[in-house]
Amino acid sequence: MVNNTKKTIDHIESEDFIPNLSYDSVIFGFNGKQLKILILEYHNTGLFALPGGFVKRDESLDDAAERGVRERTGLDQIYLEQFYTFGSMTRSDPQAMERILDENGMDRQKYKWMLDRFLSVSYYALINYDEVTPRPDAFSDNINWYPIDELPSLMMDHGQIVKKALEVLRDNLDKKLIGMNLLPTKFTMKQLQQVYEAILGENLRRTTFQRRILGMDILERHEKLYQGKAHKAPYLYSFKS
Numbered sequence: 346m347v348n349n350t351k352k353t354i355d356h357i358e359s360e361d362f363i364p365n366l367s368y369d370s371v372i373f374g375f376n377g378k379q380l381k382i383l384i385l386e387y388h389n390t391g392l393f394a395l396p397g398g399f400v401k402r403d404e405s406l407d408d409a410a411e412r413g414v415r416e417r418t419g420l421d422q423i424y425l426e427q428f429y430t431f432g433s434m435t436r437s438d439p440q441a442m443e444r445i446l447d448e449n450g451m452d453r454q455k456y457k458w459m460l461d462r463f464l465s466v467s468y469y470a471l472i473n474y475d476e477v478t479p480r481p482d483a484f485s486d487n488i489n490w491y492p493i494d495e496l497p498s499l500m501m502d503h504g505q506i507v508k509k510a511l512e513v514l515r516d517n518l519d520k521k522l523i524g525m526n527l528l529p530t531k532f533t534m535k536q537l538q539q540v541y542e543a544i545l546g547e548n549l550r551r552t553t554f555q556r557r558i559l560g561m562d563i564l565e566r567h568e569k570l571y572q573g574k575a576h577k578a579p580y581l582y583s584f585k586s
Contacts, residue, residue, distance in 0.1 A: 370468045383489070419480060465502075
């Protein structure tokens with residue numbers, strides 16, 4: 346479900362935030378078949394972007410990113426990791442920001458600090474798709490889930506941010522499993538394999554995958570999941586603490 350209720354823009358003053366510093370978040374969710382990310386669309390502009398924001402002077406960078414993800418998903422308990430800082434001289438797009446300000450009735454002169462060059466510290470979040478009610482921010486009309494291979498054209502360098510996030514996630518997938526929130530607390534081996542395949546973008550051989558995962562000694566086996574024929578019921582697993 347997508348919540349398309351637009352928020353009211355609060356009073357935003359430059360002195361409330363650390364100058365020239367922002368964060369962007371790649372919020373991953375798994376719907377049982379596809380790996381998806383949350384993308385927002387700015388009001389009346391046709392511009393698509395990752396959820397992001399500015400860092401308040403009285404909060405840490407991690408707290409700012411957590412706040413942003415919580416405001417867009419409604420979730421408190423999330424797996425969030427900083428993975429890269431983007432600081433290219435060409436990453437800013439003042440014209441796009443001017444359109445965003447104009448369409449939200451915000452004076453360009455008063456908010457000219459938002460047109461300046463920003464360094465973006467990027468995070469990725471792994472969350473349970475079924476527990477999320479996406480919420481647009483004050484500048485956006487809507488926020489939606491998109492499959493990672495069906496993304497709209499993203500503004501500035503947000504496409505590069507998504508590409509880097511997926512690269513980092515793939516390179517560290519085994520290490521991140523226990524903290525992963527893409528699955529329910531208890532899951533079948535098939536569900537775990539489907540997550541791997543969605544992230545890696547390739548099919549895996551069932552017997553080889555199961556042997557490797559069980560050899561890592563990170564799973565605790567529970568009761569069987571009875572849905573059809575009893576002799577074919579799969580075991581449920583959870584990650585060890």
